[in-house]
Amino acid sequence: QQPVQSPQAVILREGEDAVINCSxxxxxxxxxxxxxxxxxxxxxLMILLKGGEQKGHEKISASFNEKKQQSSLYxxxxxLSYSGTYFCGTEERGDNAGNMLTFGGGTRLMVKP
Amino acid sequence: xxxxxxxxxxxxxxxxxxxxLQCTQDMNHNYMYWYRQDPGMGxxxxxxxxxxxxxxxxxxxxxxxxxxxxxxxxxxxxxxAAPSQTSVYFCAxxxxxxxxxxxxxxxxxxxxxx
Numbered sequence: 001q002q003p004v005q006s007p008q009a010v011i012l013r014e015g016e017d018a019v020i021n022c023s024x025x026x027x028x029x030x031x032x033x034x035x036x037x038x039x040x041x042x043x044x045l046m047i048l049l050k051g052g053e054q055k056g057h058e059k060i061s062a063s064f065n066e067k068k069q070q071s072s073l074y075x076x077x078x079x080l081s082y083s084g085t086y087f088c089g090t091e092e093r094g095d096n097a098g099n100m101l102t103f104g105g106g107t108r109l110m111v112k113p
Numbered sequence: 114x115x116x117x118x119x120x121x122x123x124x125x126x127x128x129x130x131x132x133x134l135q136c137t138q139d140m141n142h143n144y145m146y147w148y149r150q151d152p153g154m155g156x157x158x159x160x161x162x163x164x165x166x167x168x169x170x171x172x173x174x175x176x177x178x179x180x181x182x183x184x185x186x187x188x189x190x191x192x193x194a195a196p197s198q199t200s201v202y203f204c205a206x207x208x209x210x211x212x213x214x215x216x217x218x219x220x221x222x223x224x225x226x227x
Contacts, residue, residue, distance in 0.1 A: 041218035
């Protein structure tokens with residue numbers, strides 16, 4: 001079952017902030033965030049691991065609530081270049097470790113001048 | 114480093130035809146993946162490989178086959194193409210050790226089956 005992202009779409013003015021949420025019904029090992037621009041491949045933004053470790057983009061912050069299996073991506077002082085579709089990918093790591101991700105349906109973000 | 118490369122970029126197939134989508138990575142990554150992305154949707158895992166000679170099914174494997182004879186290459190084979198296989202196909206790779214590691218995506222192959 002894929003994680004649920006909200007909102008599905010958001011429109012911002014340059015300089016405004018946004019929060020994108022990702023929620024799973026399963027116990028997670030990590031949450032990955034990617035951004036995809038139209039017609040391009042997804043690009044890595046951030047990984048959040050169970051236990052609090054983070055790895056990723058300097059200018060983007062995120063949180064991972066292990067108890068609720070929820071993650072949020074925080075985009076502050078948005079720029080035009082932030083426009084695109086944001087996907088979360090969730091990983092459950094059982095016996096078969098391997099970074100298998102289940103992706104959410106995406107959040108479309110548009111930043112206007 | 115070229116990263117992950119995919120060929121072809123675009124392809125139109127007729128129903129019942131077959132083809133192979135090529136994927137190569139030059140980062141010495143042990144894990145490789147094939148995803149499909151339908152319009153306006155997220156990515157769905159078709160197959161993955163944890164190393165040369167080892168492959169396994171993902172969420173949507175029906176109608177596809179893979180092989181991995183080398184660390185670098187992970188081709189995806191479509192047999193008897195159907196309109197439902199019209200999609201954008203992304204190959205990705207990752208190095209897996211301890212912890213979690215980002216996946217690097219290729220530019221994609223846009224496939225239309227008519």
